[in-house]
Structures are given as C-alpha cells and as structure tokens.
Amino acid sequence: QKEVEQNSGPLSVPEGAIASLNCTYSDRVSQSFFWYRQYSGKSPELIMSIYSNGDKEDGRFTAQLNKASQYVSLLIRDSQPSDSATYLCAVINSGYALNFGKGTSLLVTP
Amino acid sequence: NAGVTQTPKFRILKIGQSMTLQCAQDMNHNYMYWYRQDPGMGLKLIYYSVGAGITDKGEVPNGYNVSRSTTEDFPLRLELAAPSQTSVYFCASSYSSGLWEQYFGPGTRLTVT
Numbered sequence: 001q002k003e004v005e006q007n008s009g010p011l012s013v014p015e016g017a018i019a020s021l022n023c024t025y026s027d028r029v030s031q032s033f034f035w036y037r038q039y040s041g042k043s044p045e046l047i048m049s050i051y052s053n054g055d056k057e058d059g060r061f062t063a064q065l066n067k068a069s070q071y072v073s074l075l076i077r078d079s080q081p082s083d084s085a086t087y088l089c090a091v092i093n094s095g096y097a098l099n100f101g102k103g104t105s106l107l108v109t110p
Numbered sequence: 111n112a113g114v115t116q117t118p119k120f121r122i123l124k125i126g127q128s129m130t131l132q133c134a135q136d137m138n139h140n141y142m143y144w145y146r147q148d149p150g151m152g153l154k155l156i157y158y159s160v161g162a163g164i165t166d167k168g169e170v171p172n173g174y175n176v177s178r179s180t181t182e183d184f185p186l187r188l189e190l191a192a193p194s195q196t197s198v199y200f201c202a203s204s205y206s207s208g209l210w211e212q213y214f215g216p217g218t219r220l221t222v223t
Contacts, residue, residue, distance in 0.1 A: 004152070008150075036214075043200055043214040043215060043217045044200070044214050046211055046212070046213065049211050092210050096143075096210060097155045097168060098212055100153045100154075102151060
C-alpha cells in the first residue's frame, strides 16, 4: 500500500503567524501533489496543486515539493481564524485516483 | 456552473436495504470518482470512471456498484446495506489529460442501522 503520511495534530498557531503543514509519501514515482482544505461537515476544497520541485505561491498559501526527500508541505502566511480546518495532502501515485493522507487539524487562535 | 452535485444529503438505511447515491457534474469532466470518508480516516476510493461506459474498481469496491451512461452522471449503488457502509460519500470529477485536479461534491452522509 502506497502511503501518504501526515501528522494528525492539532496544530495550534496564533492569528497572524505562519502555519506549516507537512506530508510525506512513499511512492517515488508520484508526480502530482495536492492540498485540500476540509471544514468540519463539509467536502474537501482544493487549495493548491504542485507538480515540480520547488515552491508554488498563491496568495497566502505556498506549497513546497521535494521529490528527492518525498516531502510536500503547505505554508499559510498571516493565518486567520477562518483557516482553522483539516488540511488533506493528496498524491496521485499512478493512474488517476488520489491517495489521501488522514489530514492535519489546524487551529488558529485569535 | 453548479459544479459537482450529490443527492441525497443525508440518508438512513436499514440493514439489507439498497439505494443509489446520485452524482452529477456540469463541467464536462471526463473523469469521475466515488470516495468514502470514515471518522479519523483519509478518503478511500471506491470506484472511478474515465469516461462514459468505462468504470473501474478502487481500493474499497466491495458492496458497491457503479455505472456511467453519460458524461454528466455517475451514480453509486449500494446493494444489501451493512453497518460497515455507514460513512460520508463524496463524488468528485476532473479533466482528462494534463490536469488531475479533482473537485468534490458536497457529500452524502449515510447511516446503516
């Protein structure tokens, strides 16, 4: 079974700080990586995709990918209470289907 | 665009009953997927489809069936419901080649008692 691992948290950060969420994956041939945000009782919402090594920035979000270390991370700058949610890391190993981690719970405290 | 829609939002089934979860998308996506999410667990793929008339099993297909007669619709059938099928079910869709970003529907919360 190809694994996607995340720390379950909760990760607690104060408002305005940088939240750093991490994910490791076991399948070296993985090519596509995604971060989803899921509020309690809601469906996953795509916030970032990344396909090549390095950083990708979109507003307050930065995704970082290191294929050699099999590691992908998400940074949230200027964290807001509305960012409090579970963040799911997902990887396409082969074919078309996403392989999800169990998610990291983020709590941003005012 | 409505995106991905799912019906019903909630359903309670008795053991042994059957039902169909509906999923539709209006984004002209070729690829569609069914996932289930249990508390504290990641999403698990049940079935997926790469186009009308083509379906394939995912990680946890037992107890489920699918069909894909049109690009827009991808219903999931539960036969002989069991308590182990109590879960939240999400349908998702994506474009074909090049972009694998999947977009999710609002989900169906199913309880089997």
